[in-house]
C-alpha cells in the first residue's frame with residue numbers, strides 16, 4: 001500500500017503561505033497581478049484558466065483575464081503581450097497553451113518580458129534554470145519537487161526516471177531532479193527497453209499524456225511514482241499516465257489523479273507571480 005502524495009493538502013499549505021506573503025507585500029504597497037491570456041475555446045484550457053483565476057482570488061493576487069477569439073492574429077496577440085509587458089499592475093503574464101494552430105507559440109513566448117514570465121518558458125528563464133541560477137521554475141516540475149519535499153523524500157543519489165521530454169514538463173523536471181543530485185534518465189517514444197529502465201527507478205515521473213501507460217510491471221517495489229498525466233479513460237473518466245489501481249499496491253508513494261500534481265501546478269504559479277512582483281519592485 002503506497003502513501004498518497006496529497007496535492008490538494010500540500011497545495012493548500014502553499015496557498016496559505018502565499019496569501020500571507022501577498023498580505024505583507026500589500027502593506028509595502030505592492031500588489032502582485034497576473035494576466036491570463038486564452039485564445040480560442042479549448043475546454044481543458046478553459047478549466048485550467050478558471051482554476052488559475054480562482055487561485056489568484058484565494059491568495060489575494062489581482063488578476064485579469066483576456067479571452068480572445070479563435071481567429072485572433074499573431075500581431076493582435078503580440079500587441080496584447082506588449083501592452084501587458086508595460087502594464088504596471090501586471091507582474092506576471094501567462095499565455096495558456098496550446099494556442100490555435102495558426103499562431104506561433106515560440107514567438108509569443110519570446111515576446112513576454114522575462115521578468116513577467118511566470119511559466120518560465122522564455123529562453124532566458126530556461127537558460128537560467130539550466131545554470132541553476134533562476135527566479136522562476138516551471139510550475140508543474142516545481143510542484144512535483146514541492147510534493148517530494150512535503151514528505152522529505154530524498155532525491156540525492158536516487159535513480160530518477162522521467163518519461164516524456166516536453167519543454168513544459170519532461171526536460172525541466174529532469175533538470176530539477178538533477179539539481180537535487182538525482183541520477184536522471186529521460187525516456188521518450190524512441191527509448192528502447194523502456195519498461196526495464198523504468199523498473200530501475202527509485203523515483204518515476206510519468207509525463208507522457210497516455211492513459212494508464214505505466215503498468216505494474218514497470219515499477220520497482222517501493223518506488224515513488226509521480227503521475228503528471230491528465231487523460232480520459234475508455235469510460236471518459238479522468239485518469240493519469242499511471243495505472244493507479246495496479247501500481248498503488250507496489251509503490252511506496254504515489255500521486256492520485258486528480259488531486260496530485262494538478263493542484264500543485266497552480267499553487268506554484270501563485271508563488272511565481274509573487275516572485276515576479278518582488279523582482280519588479282526590487283523587494284527580493
Ligand code: GUN
Pocket residue numbers: 094095096097098119139140168
Ligand atoms: N498548458 C498546459 N500546461 C500549461 C502551463 O503550465 N502553462 C501554460 N501557459 N499553458 C499550459
